[in-house]
Amino acid sequence: MNKADLIEALAPRLGGRAAASAAVEAMVDVVLREVASGGSVAITGFGTFERVQRAPRTGRNPRTGEPVPIAGTTSPRFRPGSYFKDVVADPAGLPAEGSAGVRGAVTESGTG
Template sequence: MNRTDLTAAVAEATGLTTEHAAAAVAATLDGIARGVAEHGSVALAGFGTFERRRRAARTGRHPRTGEPMEIPASVAPGFKPATAFRRRVAATGSPEN
């Protein structure tokens, strides 16, 4: 499912026009991104928690030469699914899907 599919699903489920559903999806995603950036996390009960994760500096390997290289510390978004979400996904089928 991509953003267009999600917008269509929201429009169908809510009775909104496609344009209004697209605006709702965009506002939701923007709110999550802004919340993580400004507050460190966004928790949605029954769905999961979006959070800011810090990665320590480390030594890696240059992919072409194999030479060691320093990878600087960074901050990246992360997601921890809620138990209800994990169970729903697990109940949908085999691991090959």
């Protein structure tokens, strides 16, 4: 699933493609800005987006075997939450109706 597919999947739930597109764009913007500034975004049950520092290290040129210095870098990391891991390990645990991201499987009518 790519970004356009995600927007199409959200459109019926959010009242149209424009609303879904705005929601996806807003979430991506907030996550990018927060992580880029050194913060983290934790979504309970889903996971955490954060910025990590990778230390400089020495690698090897595979052709010659010569040591090659590799500079330290900053990169984003996503760590899935325990609920996300559980659902991926056992998809049968997903609720038949309603939102899978809500623990206790709340359905569209608001009951579980």
